[in-house]
Amino acid sequence: MGRAPCCEKMGLNKGPWTKEEDQILISYINENGRGNWRALPKKAGLLRCGKSCRLRWTNYLRPDIKRGNFTQEEEDTIIKLHQALGNRWSAIAATLPGRTDNEIKNVWHSHLKKRLIPQQDHQGQAVRKTQPEQGTNKALSVEKPKFHCQDSNSSPVKIIVSKQEPGTNNQSSSLQYSSSDDISSSLSFTDATTTTTIPDNPTEIYLTNSGDGDSVSNKHQELDQDIWHDVVSSQDHSLSPVLHRGGCGFNPFTNDDINFWCDLFTRTEDISHLLEF
DNA sequence: AACAGCTTCAACCGCTGTCTT
DNA sequence: GAAGACAGCGGTTGAAGCTGT
Structure with missing residues (x-):
């Protein structure tokens, strides 16, 4: 498995995107679709690496991105899914149309994690209390059900x-x-x-x-x-x-x-x- | 008003998985 | 099968904005 070569740093812009760059990227994708991200910036005339273009598009410029605060329902969903899936942000994002994994990750770290801290303390106690003796969980001998x-x-x-x-x-x-x-x-x-x-x-x-x-x-x-x-x-x-x-x-x-x-x-x-x- | 500390979030970095040659 | 190329993922960073003193 080859490692992706580091994109050419020389002459490429980094940091926040300008409106002009956004417009170029949007126009290009509207005309040509999302093709080869690596080749996209060159074809579109952007001084960005393909990775940066992909991130900008998927996290910010995509037309189906939902802006604004998360609803209570969305937050609840994130909490529950995080409980079940862990830090699988993309999987969680897949259940919330219009929300990106990056956004969900940010919301989790900035809001939801903190909100859960008192509950987790309480929960941690409860879990410890009901923890089984080691070795009591025997594997169920079933074909993948x-x-x-x-x-x-x-x-x-x-x-x-x-x-x-x-x-x-x-x-x-x-x-x-x-x-x-x-x-x-x-x-x-x-x-x-x-x-x-x-x-x-x-x-x-x-x-x-x-x-x-x-x-x-x-x-x-x-x-x-x-x-x-x-x-x-x-x-x-x-x-x-x-x-x-x-x-x-x-x-x-x-x-x-x-x-x-x-x-x-x-x-x-x-x-x-x-x-x- | 000025400053410090905190929060938010866009963007970057490095890694992995998958596809192609 | 090995290696390269690429997309995508999750962790982390840092600038900007916000809030409290």
Whole structure:
């Protein structure tokens, strides 16, 4: 894998873009489209490196960029997705049309991180308290499962590990796991008091809202209304976990992203931190 | 009004992944 | 398979603006 050669520094502008430079870049892309970024500045007559042009375009000049403050909903989305995805700014940005990864990163560092500090302190305690003994998370011996999502109502969520599509009549082979269950896997809950053995390796995992709130806490009710409702909702997308917000109908996820979610759920040592809002 | 400290955000830097030759 | 070229990503920086004293 070759390293990109450092662009020619000699004679190239750096720093803030002027209006004239912006106009040249916009005009060029409007006429010729986004082609080879490296060749673009030369063709457009800009004394900038291609990388700088790409950044300026994607972070500032793109016509679909949404300007202005983030809405409460957008901020909530960022917080939740950051909880789940970490610093994958581009993945987070993909769920917020008109927002760039750079912008989200800035907002996170300047606003949201600070806002969360008191909560994280509290959360950190809670997580430590429920931390499982080392080695109790055994790997679930399954083929990479499919995740299915179903949102039936707003009551507390349960995760159902199942070979059966939810909603079908025959649920006999399904197992339901709530926050109090240990499914003897990396997909476990750390405040487990019992151990449940999965009789068959599930080939598919359904994330459903069971509607039964007796065994789950208020925290998980929040989870249902926030994470699951937003992140893995919609029966229309039951075959792939989809980030689907605001009715935009934008599905940023491909099969690779399904793999990502599978990986996330099967590899995470402690999913409970996702639940501890 | 002047200064210092803080915050914001556009832009840069270096790295990695992917595609092409 | 190796190496080059390129796009994209995340971390970091620094100038500009803001706020408090």
